[in-house]
Amino acid sequence: MRRKRVVVAGLGDTGLLTAMRLAGHAEVVGISTKPGLVSGQELGVRITRPDDWTRNYWITFDRFRALDRVRTVHGLLTAADLDGRHVVVRRADGETTGEEYDVLVISTGVTNGFWRRPHLQSRRDVGDDLREVRDRLAAAESVIVVGGGAAAVSSAVNLAVTWPAKRIDLYFPGDRPLRSYHPRVWARIRRRLAGLGVGLHPGHRAAAPDGFAYDRITGDPVTWTTGQPPARADAVLWAVGRVTPNTGWLPRELLDEHGFVRVTPRLQVPGRPEVFAIGDVAATDPQRSSARNRADRLLAHNVRAHLDGRPLRGFRAPRRRWGSVVGMQPEGLDVFSPGGHAFRIPGWSIDPALQPWIEWGIYRGVRD
Numbered sequence: 182m183r184r185k186r187v188v189v190a191g192l193g194d195t196g197l198l199t200a201m202r203l204a205g206h207a208e209v210v211g212i213s214t215k216p217g218l219v220s221g222q223e224l225g226v227r228i229t230r231p232d233d234w235t236r237n238y239w240i241t242f243d244r245f246r247a248l249d250r251v252r253t254v255h256g257l258l259t260a261a262d263l264d265g266r267h268v269v270v271r272r273a274d275g276e277t278t279g280e281e282y283d284v285l286v287i288s289t290g291v292t293n294g295f296w297r298r299p300h301l302q303s304r305r306d307v308g309d310d311l312r313e314v315r316d317r318l319a320a321a322e323s324v325i326v327v328g329g330g331a332a333a334v335s336s337a338v339n340l341a342v343t344w345p346a347k348r349i350d351l352y353f354p355g356d357r358p359l360r361s362y363h364p365r366v367w368a369r370i371r372r373r374l375a376g377l378g379v380g381l382h383p384g385h386r387a388a389a390p391d392g393f394a395y396d397r398i399t400g401d402p403v404t405w406t407t408g409q410p411p412a413r414a415d416a417v418l419w420a421v422g423r424v425t426p427n428t429g430w431l432p433r434e435l436l437d438e439h440g441f442v443r444v445t446p447r448l449q450v451p452g453r454p455e456v457f458a459i460g461d462v463a464a465t466d467p468q469r470s471s472a473r474n475r476a477d478r479l480l481a482h483n484v485r486a487h488l489d490g491r492p493l494r495g496f497r498a499p500r501r502r503w504g505s506v507v508g509m510q511p512e513g514l515d516v517f518s519p520g521g522h523a524f525r526i527p528g529w530s531i532d533p534a535l536q537p538w539i540e541w542g543i544y545r546g547v548r549d
């Protein structure tokens with residue numbers, strides 16, 4: 182009997198893990214515009230210490246042992262024919278091909294700022310991007326970070342830790358950032374920012390010129406719709422959470438009014454039991470939190486159950502965000518619970534303990 186074929190569309194943080202889990206159970210094809218995992222995590226570390234970040238978050242597919250049984254296709258998905266059960270891919274070598282599936286997993290994520298863009302990139306392009314951003318920020322004497330989410334806060338902390346002589350200012354709307362986390366998280370990080378000398382500017386909502394894409398670091402004065410005078414710095418980092426789902430290649434009928442993929446609690450598309458979605462692209466809950474809540478395990482179980490005719494399980498999201506906000510720091514890694522309590526993995530143990538945990542515990546083996 183022919184082995185069932187699963188196509189995983191998008192091999193980012195969560196598509197990659199799903200493909201690994203399904204590899205022994207079906208013929209798995211993973212399609213991605215990048216030649217490896219280019220994670221959406223830990224923006225602050227990425228822009229200030231790209232070499233450290235690269236170790237865990239930019240890893241070419243050939244280095245993952247658990248992908249040995251997965252066929253990866255480097256290309257851009259351009260269309261999906263749901264009745265014919267195939268997707269269309271414009272490959273990096275210029276050819277256009279079709280990939281047939283028994284099950285389709287949609288994990289194409291979202292576009293966000295300059296650090297998460299779905300365009301085709303070579304290995305060299307990814308490295309160049311990382312270096313350009315770091316060099317631009319290193320050359321600036323002052324940096325404004327605009328935004329109130331984890332990406333903005335993490336950027337402000339890491340800029341101040343890496344370059345203590347620079348002037349760093351964080352501008353955010355409302356009275357506090359990190360509103361989707363427990364208030365204790367901000368209380369702890371505020372003390373850290375104050376200790377680092379970062380200027381905190383609540384109540385600032387930035388005005389963006391028409392058509393502004395938020396996809397680059399700028400140098401122009403920032404104006405505010407909240408009435409304050411314009412602010413200036415050598416570099417302005419936009420982390421305003423304006424995310425766009427990477428779903429232009431999908432039929433409209435699959436999407437909600439914001440363009441995210443509609444799913445049932447079992448992560449299936451309503452009316453299309455052979456199509457699943459996970460990660461930032463999947464409208465699972467208001468935070469779209471299936472990636473950070475490791476729903477890849479559940480999804481792999483459900484795909485297998487669907488293929489074998491067994492019952493599927495449901496995904497339940499916690500109400501508040503949790504996890505790391507500012508990434509690895511010299512003193513350690515703070516991981517916040519949904520209740521806002523920090524669990525610290527001390528700095529001295531990060532390399533000996535965390536590194537193998539990431540490589541084996543999460544990715545089941547990464548080659549040097």
Ligand SMILES: Cc1cc2nc3c(=O)[nH]c(=O)nc-3n(C[C@H](O)[C@H](O)[C@H](O)COP(=O)(O)OP(=O)(O)OC[C@H]3O[C@@H](n4cnc5c(N)ncnc54)[C@H](O)[C@@H]3O)c2cc1C
Nearest residue numbers: 191193194195214221258289290299460461472473504505
């Ligand atoms: C183990 C783990 C731990 C996490 N920890 C935290 C945490 O502590 N704190 C926190 O806030 N978040 C955490 N997260 C969540 C994380 O920040 C994001 O939610 C995650 O990056 C989203 O992953 P994704 O796979 O949905 O999207 P992405 O990682 O962006 O992957 C999408 C991929 O699809 C590709 N793609 C897009 N369009 C196309 C196309 N048309 N054709 C082909 N390819 C395409 C993209 O280029 C990209 O490679 C964690 C996630 C994981 C898996």
